[in-house]
Amino acid sequence: DSIPVLTIDGPSGAGKGTISRLAASRLGWHYLDSGALYRAVGVAASWADLDVSDPAALVRCTFDTDIGFRETGQGLRVIVDGVDATDELRLETTGALASAIAAIPEVRSALKERQRAFRQAPGLVADGRDMGTVIFPDAPFKVFLTASAEERADRRYKQLKDKGVSVTIDGLLREILARDARDAQRTVAPLRPAPDAVLIDSTGLSIDQVVAQVLALLPSPA
Ligand code: C5P
Numbered sequence: 001d002s003i004p005v006l007t008i009d010g011p012s013g014a015g016k017g018t019i020s021r022l023a024a025s026r027l028g029w030h031y032l033d034s035g036a037l038y039r040a041v042g043v044a045a046s047w048a049d050l051d052v053s054d055p056a057a058l059v060r061c062t063f064d065t066d067i068g069f070r071e072t073g074q075g076l077r078v079i080v081d082g083v084d085a086t087d088e089l090r091l092e093t094t095g096a097l098a099s100a101i102a103a104i105p106e107v108r109s110a111l112k113e114r115q116r117a118f119r120q121a122p123g124l125v126a127d128g129r130d131m132g133t134v135i136f137p138d139a140p141f142k143v144f145l146t147a148s149a150e151e152r153a154d155r156r157y158k159q160l161k162d163k164g165v166s167v168t169i170d171g172l173l174r175e176i177l178a179r180d181a182r183d184a185q186r187t188v189a190p191l192r193p194a195p196d197a198v199l200i201d202s203t204g205l206s207i208d209q210v211v212a213q214v215l216a217l218l219p220s221p222a
Contacts, residue, residue, distance in 0.1 A: 004029075004123040005139035006218070007131035011180050011191060012095075013152030014145045015202050015210065020127035022211045027125065027218070032118040033069075033076070034128035034135070035098065037111050039089045040067040040080045042097035047080075052097065055104045062101075062110040099179070105188045108134075129183065132194035141217050144193035145210070147202045149176050 006029070008020045017033065024031035041058070044065040050057045068079040077086045088094060101107055108130075115135045118124055126135065132142035147155075153173040160167050183191040193199060198217060202210045 001119060001138065003119050003121050004141065005119060005131075005136045006123070006125045006141040006143070006214070007136055007139045007194070007197070008125065008127050008143045008145055008214070009129055009131050009133070009191070009193070009197070010143075010145035011152070011176075011183065013156055013176060014147045015155070015207070016127045016145055018207055019145060019202075019210050019214060020125045022207070023214050024125035026211070026215060027123060029123035029125050030118055030120055031076075032115060032124060032126040032128075032131075034111075034115055034126065034131060036069075036078050036089060037067055037114065038098040038102045038107075039094050040078055040085065041065055041101055041107065041111075042094050043080050043085045043088050045101065046094075046097060052100050055106070058101055058104055059106040059110060062107045067114070099182070102129075103186050103188060108188055129191045130189040132197050133192065134189050137194070142194050142197035143214055143217070144197040144199050145202060146199065149173060149180065151203045152176055 006023060006027075008016050008023070010016050020033075021031055041062050045052070045058055045061050048061060050061055052058070066081050070077045070079055077084050078089050079085065112135060115126070118126065119136070126139070128135070132139055132144070150173065153169050153176050156172050156176070157167065157169050180191075200210060200213050
């Protein structure tokens with residue numbers, strides 16, 4: 001496939017979403033938020049009242065759920081079976097459900113082709129955990145974006161505080177460390193950098209600095 005892909009993988013809280021969206025908009029490329037697909041299946045499963053410990057039902061749900069993205073003035077909206085589920089998608093409970101569902105191998109393979117369909121001219125920025133390792137192994141540009149657990153806990157704390165949610169940094173840090181360990185140790189698509197990925201540590205860097213480091217990997221337009 002000659003259509004270029006820039007993959008941005010890494011743990012949650014490293015800033016992948018922000019950096020990927022900015023990079024895509026600077027390049028004029030398409031954007032794939034792969035986590036949103038797992039979250040959308042989570043939302044559909046909860047609407048259908050499915051049992052999280054019933055993998056067969058979750059796999060069927062993955063095949064049956066229609067997931068669409070719509071760009072509006074207020075950012076990207078995610079449409080699940082015809083209903084705008086963007087707000088529900090962002091909930092912590094949906095993230096936890098998505099993470100459980102994402103551990104089912106048949107769910108991952110059911111979403112493979114849907115993710116690859118985003119590869120369209122002039123290019124794609126793909127954000128996730130296994131973009132460079134499993135979904136687009138032939139991508140010419142790969143980034144593994146990290147930040148220290150402390151910095152990720154700190155960023156999350158500020159986001160939640162702005163939303164009026166009361167949490168402690170210590171509690172967030174513990175959750176982040178536990179999720180990192182789970183994501184790295186799971187048997188299907190464990191979170192690890194592709195051998196040919198460039199590691200970028202965003203600890204202490206501004207958003208602009210990280211975007212600049214990412215875009216520096218691509219040939220500059222003549
Ligand atoms: O990135 P986001 O937090 O939206 O992803 C939600 C969950 O989906 C993650 O915790 C992860 O377990 C899973 N996921 C995945 N592979 C991806 C993207 C997300 O396993 N490519």
